[in-house]
Amino acid sequence: MIDSLPNVEEIDFQKYLQILQRRWLPAVGIFGVIVTAASVYAFSLKPTYEAQGSVLIKSDNTYSLTGLGENLGRIQALTQEGSPLETQAKIVTSVPVIQETIKSLNLEDKEGKPIEIEALVKKLKVKGAVGTDVLEISYTDDDPKLAAQVVNKVIDLYINRNVTDNQAEAISARKFIWKQLPEREQAVKQEELTLRKFKEDNKVLVLQEEASNAVTTISQLETEITKAQADLVEVERKLVNLRSQAKVQSEQAATYADLSQIKGTQDVLTQLQQAESLLKVEKTRFQPGHPAVINLEEKVAALKGLLNERTQQITGSNKSVPEGNIQIGELRQELIGELISTENQYNGLSAKISQLQRAKVNYQQRAQILPKLEQTQRELERRLKAAQTTYETLLTKLQEVDVAQNQKVGNARIISSALVPSKPSGPRRIIFIGAGAAAGIILGIITAFGLDLVDRSLKTVKEAKELFKYTLLGVIPNVSKRARNRSSLDVVEAGIPRIATDFTHYPLGDAYQMLRANLKFLSSDHELRSFTITSSISKEGKSEVAANLALAMTQVGRKVLIVDADMRHPIQHHIWYLNNNIGLSNLLVEQMESDKVIQEVMPNLFVLPSGVLPPNPLALLDSMRMSALVDEFVRDYDFVIFDTPALAGTADAAVIGNLTDGTLLVVRPGVIDYASANAAKGFLTQTSQKVLGIVINGVNVKREPDSYFYYNLNNLESTTASKSASNDSVLVKVK
Template sequence: MTMESLPNVEEVNIQKYLEVLQRRWLAVVGILGIAVTLGCLYAFSLKPSYKAEGSLMIKTNRTSSLIGSPEDIGRLEALNVNDNPLETQVRVINSNPVLEKTIKDLNLKENTGKPLSIPDLAQQLKVEGIKGTDVVQLSYQSNNPELAAKIVNKVINNYIDLNINANQNEALAAKQVLVVELPKAEEIVRRAESQLRLFKEKNQVIVLDQEATAAVDTISKLDNQIYQAQAQLNDVKGRLDQLRAQAQVNSQQGVIESELSQAPGVQKVLAQLQEAESQLALERTRFQAGHPTIINLEEKVTALKSLLKERTEQVAGEAPVTEGSLQIGQLRQSLIADITRGEAQRVGLDRQINTLLQQRYAYVRRANYLPKLEQNQRELERRLQAAQTTYETLLKKRQEIDIAQNQKIPNARVISYALTPDKPQGPRKLLFIVGGGAIGLFLGVIAAFSLDLIDRSVKTVKEAKEVLRYTVLGVIPTLGRNGKEHSSVVGLDRPIPKIIGRDVPYFPLGDAYQILQVNLKFLCSDKPLKSIVVTSSVPKEGKSEVSANLAVTMAQAGRRVLLVDTDMRHPIQHHIWELKNTVGLSNVIIGQVSLDEAVQEVMPNLEVLTCGTLPPNPVAMLDSQSMTKLISSFGRDYDFIIFDTPPLSGIPDAAVLSSLTDGILLVVRPGVVDLDSANSAKEFLTQSGQKVLGIVINGVNVKSEPDNYFYYTKRQQLEQSSVSGSLKKITQKSLISRKNNEREHP
């Protein structure tokens, strides 16, 4: 898709514009000639003038470095890296103060006697910097050579004076600033020193670098102690877990059981309870449940349990205690003792770690605060240093400016003053002439495209294809100046069309009509064409000329052809063939004469049926039964029938005949038919359902077409010219024979 669209883009952008310029060359040449003429008149009307020139070298004042004055005073610097300070000095030279002083010193006046204005002087004075150098060129044009030199020299001197005054004023302004700023700078130094001293006193700062190093070492030692204590704590926790697993008791429960097993009151009641329970179990073997002995023992057991619980709570508190935990063995007591000691060791290690962590946190906090203190201290030291540096610099500048204030050395040196010019300098006439030509060419191109936009006619073969969208069966080139001039008949508003071989040379029209004949021959493969209607969108497109020459071409190919002039409004075929139009198609249709009497032979294999008497209603006559029968008889007697009909613009003749023939051949002439008429014709043919065989583009200017439709050589042209002479002799013999027959049979 992209590769196919590329040639179209190039054609639209270049070729199409060249075609427009080629069509409208007259407007372009006319406007160009007028503009060049005006440019010449203006150039030659200018008077010569004298030009005086002087030059300056713009340099930085280097004398200051020799006497110890500040180099910044009077130094030329660019605002940006890529800028040139020379451009700034050019503006200064051409500034209002310099020009105004020049006008006053030389008492410059206009022709009316008024003082010369600054814009007028600036317009004549040219100041420019020479690229690649530090030189500024000044020039002034005037009719008075001495005045031109004086103006240039005065501008140079005024600029130098202005530059010296500017440097001295700059030094004076700087000195005034220093007188005010020096006491302020001294006060800032004192304030900075005081702030630094208060900061050290408030934060107890002596040497922050040493303090930071000591804090890092202490934190490292605390980290080692914490790591060792945590290792011991992990070891104690491991042993506690192992002891608890063996004793199956936690630390608190083991302490309670150990205390209960060693409490005399608990152990005494426990022994009595166990003795009572044993006696109760023995008595139950002897007595029944309701026996008084059993009841007494049960009450005793209950009382002992209540007493045991009370004494147990006194020791264990609210902790749950089982009866089995009141008596433990010596091994269990040893394990519980180990658990108790391990738990105490764990608590001690936890407290030690917490103490170490608190100490570490304090040192880390101080260490973290030290960078901020260092930052504040450095900031205060920087302020103090900056204040001291500023104060010392201002003090030094004050001494240097006192020296620079007395200097009278400018930043420019005169290379050459302007001399009085001897020869006048003529105006640039060629520039105005070339400029007029460029403007004229530009306006001419605009006018050409404007005229082309206004013109609504179909201009090229390509536009005809795009508008009508029918198959192009032939492209007929324009005759130009070739061939003899064919005079028109009195009362006829158009020239009589020309016949190839008789009125114009066979080359190149003959080949074009041969191509048209071949295309018509192979247009329908199933059924050959027998009859066609030749028409056009508007008059003067050459439909009659195409009809006649196509008939000649087919007759030369050996086909028996009948050319019928059905244009009953403006017939012209009898003028083309120099025939009488007393009888013709209209007379045959109404039965006044027979077809054989009306048909006239103009050359071998070609007969012409003229229009005949002009009827009042041509459409009714063409749409009659007689016309239908007549066309049927044409098909039996001839190989090919060509009907020359009126244009389609408001006339239905071609559409009526189209239904009786094989189709319509539409003739299109670029430059004659407009877009509206072509679209109307296209719409009419589409809506009426006409069979359009194709289009013939007539009167094409081969040189103005982008595409090459014709390929001829000089040899072909000579050969076709000989054929043309032979054809002309045959046609003349046929005409002589026809005239002799008319004399014998009037």
């Protein structure tokens, strides 16, 4: 889908030019008044003189040389957009400086009173030279000597005030430093004490080295733990094997080994073994109840009790020890010894690993708190350093301000003092006159457009066409009075021209011939012979158009009748110098013969005046008699033209229009307004009139933007040249 192009309203420059052409007189009047007023004002001004001096704004060079107090009185802006020169310019025009200037020079007004501060500031200008640190100070006055004195005095006061302000700043800074020094010194001591207490409480020497050592130690401990755990696994495996071979638990191995080494226990065990062996032999020989068997059983029981008693004494436990573990062989004793040694090695490795892990945990815990301790230490050190820096800075600044207080140097020095001006600097009269001319042009244009906006009349042919939307049949140019008088055109007292016999040599003649030709070609079926000519309001020239159109028709040999049907304000009898005692009204009322009333004013041109004015013209026009007369006129003449009243307020034209072949509407720009035109158009539409077209009358050719006319404009001033000459030929073109 293609997007439609936006509607762009074209600027009609021709339209604006036409407005200026129509309203040139008030525009020129306004322009003349303003330029005259500006000129009078410019020449009434007295000459003024401007004295100028310059000051360099800089940092204090003395401070730069000594290296002390260099920040006192420094000129700098607080914001990115601000300029130090602008700040100093405000100081130059401050109230204290201006007041002292007025007092020192004893400046007074016309009444002998000290001049107002605003009056002096208004004539005092202070600005910074672009791209430099120079402040330009100027003063304008009628007296050149006074102008120079004011500038030099302002500069002197500004520099003295700058020096005083710098000294006051140094004194104020010294008081502040003296007040702050004890507090800053106490703050340094307090921060030192806090840092020392922190190190003592947390046993801190050098935290960075301690953190590095802690990381190394933890790594070493992890290595040792890993190695010890590997050894422990090997020892544990060996211990399991020894326990399996020695067939004894680790905790019993030492006990069994001790029992094997005690002689008394071994002797009892030997006797017990012998008694048990003998008992087994005797049981094979004797019955269980035999005395020998009983004695041996009692002996075995006694020996067991004795052996159990001795083992309990040795083991310290009430549990009995199997006989096989009391007497152990040499190999088993070696295995038990090795088992005990391995057990001791296992326990040692376990203890070592536990100790290493505890040490690792301790180092890890310490390493975890080291960052926090380090952060706290850094913060305390920063606070201490800040306190020390502040204290040291205050001591340094104290020395600086002591030096600065004794220096009588400011941030400004004079580059050039003001000289007495020899030539006036103003006012420039040409500027005031030029400004007045510019203002006059602008206000003149505004006046022209304002008047044209207030004026609601139709102004151009184009506006008339766009409003009525009827066929444009003819455009009648306006002819100046001088051109009329120099031609053979007769002018009557009413101001309506009558075309004379040299009609064809006059530009109006060609315009009416074109109108006649356009009427001829309106209908291809039958020729239009009767016409009603009217206008929206009076004074649009409908009677003039009717008369001139009739005369144009007679130039081609046609018999034409002009009927003055305007029985309210008739004009045709004035145009043709006729008597209006009898006319149309008499024909309608008295049933007279038309030949007795109609008068021939020129060959083939006949006029029927309106006659005596009746009290009710519409009743006469809207009658059967009028309809019969129209048919009679059309039968007897080639063309019949009815001059009717304007449409405003009457229906006469509408009644006559229904009896003729059509209506011609005469429109005169500059006379008719939009409201009347719209009312007339609505009335024609409502009454179903057959409007043949419109005739634009009284058109100013020079003010028409469109090409409705093509002819030599000299024809409007003179009619002495031959019509056949190409340079003086006349042609009226209707768009």
